[in-house]
Amino acid sequence: MTDLILLGLETSCDETAASVLRRSADGRVEVLSSVIASQIAAHAPYGGVVPEIAARAHVESIDAIAGQAMSEAGVIYGDLSGVAATAGPGLVGGVMVGLAFGKAVALARGLPLIAVNHLEGHAVSARLAADIPYPFLLLLVSGGHCQLLAVEGVGACKRLGSTIDDAAGEAFDKIAKSLGLPYPGGPALEKLAVGGDPTAFTLPRALLGRDGCDFSFSGLKTAAARLAETVTSETQRKDLAAAVQTAIARQLSDRTDRAMAAYAMTRGNRDLRFVVAGGVAANGAVRAKLMETAAARGFSFNAPPLIYCTDNAAMIALAGAERLALGMTDPLDAPARPRWPLDAAAALSHPTHAFGRKGAKA
Structure with missing residues (x-):
């Protein structure tokens, strides 16, 4: 198996992020770029994240942020092995922006799309800087x-x-x-x-x-x-x-x-x-x-290192690379999901909240 180079995209909340990551055939990981555009200033007057403001900010910046990540990594779209984009859970307006951008790149370049669970990205984030075997x-x-x-x-x-x-x-x-x-x-x-x-x-x-x-x-x-x-x-x-x-x-x-x-x-x-x-x-x-x-x-x-604790696209790229290495890809009609449990079986058999109550995002 050859090295994989992935573009990762993260827009689940109030950071517009893009990253390019290389995963070698032996599993070694190198983050070639990680760019994050924060929306703190836009939301600060409200004391929290406003979904509509967040979604509009993602629309305005996703193209430039992805371009910056590609430039800093020194790669072009033709070098990519695939595109990984957060598909949920999160503020669905923002999730749709990053996922749609990822789909566009995948369609235009004939690349595989990996629709990543944001929580799975956090789960592998410590593996960006250390060799931590499963389980x-x-x-x-x-x-x-x-x-x-x-x-x-x-x-x-x-x-x-x-x-x-x-x-x-x-x-x-x-x-x-x-x-x-x-x-x-x-x-x-x-x-x-x-x-x-x-x-x-x-x-x-x-x-x-x-x-x-x-x-x-x-x-x-x-x-x-x-x-x-x-x-x-x-x-x-x-x-x-x-x-x-x-x-x-x-x-x-x-x-x-x-x-x-x-x-x-x-x-x-x-x-x-x-x-x-x-x-x-x-x-x-x-x-x-x-x-x-x-x-x-x-x-x-x-x-994870402090820079990878909060939302970032490097973790999404790594989750996507690990899936792509196993041949796990998604169709271009993969949906954006406001809620997406990592353990779907437990969520169905033992829900943490009664029906009709949304509860925490997970």
Whole structure:
């Protein structure tokens, strides 16, 4: 098998991203370019992502961003082996833009199209910079997603736990907004928490003692927002930020510890690898707590470089390259999906939300 060169496209939320990646015949990966156009300034006045604004921004910039990625990689469209584009889950207006652009390139150049699940992109993101063999236990934690998955191979994921209400990243952002912090709230809250006393406020411990590996952050989010209305000094703001960060890290660690125990039994305590991915994986306190948990359970700890924690197209290109290497491609009528679970069987047999309630994006 020859080397594969893929163009990856990511437009599921508020970043327009394109990347060119080479995957050698022996599985080695080289990111030739990774370009990301952020829409933070456009959404900041609203304190969060506005879907219509995001979709229009993707339309205006996708062509230039893809062109820049190709130029920086030093390749032309004739050099490509295929095109990988996010096909969901996410804000469907944005997903449609990147997927349509990918389809156009594939059609014009006679290239295979790989319609990538955005969550699968996050699942492989740590493999962009390290050799992490399958299988591994994954904690996917971001603004719209929070779940634990046993990743057995390319596109083979088994859900062990998921959020039953809000995602951890959403809790970070909403609480940050309550504290008057700018968008995006997660990084701003982490900065505010430096030097704060995490024991100064008592916050609820959701699902404490409950079996399983599910998450819940809605109660924490509500309690912290109410406390934010009572703080009167900068010291109290720092203490509350530190308490929130500690509470989120604690719950992620607790539920991950349960998943590790169950996963280790299925593996016979052999080849225990743990990966954390997604935007919240960039939080230093969360990483530190999860590293402690992994070490205590005898798991190796892996996380993407910070530049690949948040949404990017390099992870989409890699997911596409791994699928293309196995001959897994998609037709040009592949749909854009606002919701697309990695473990479809679990989503059908054990849905995390009652019918009619959308819940978290996953």
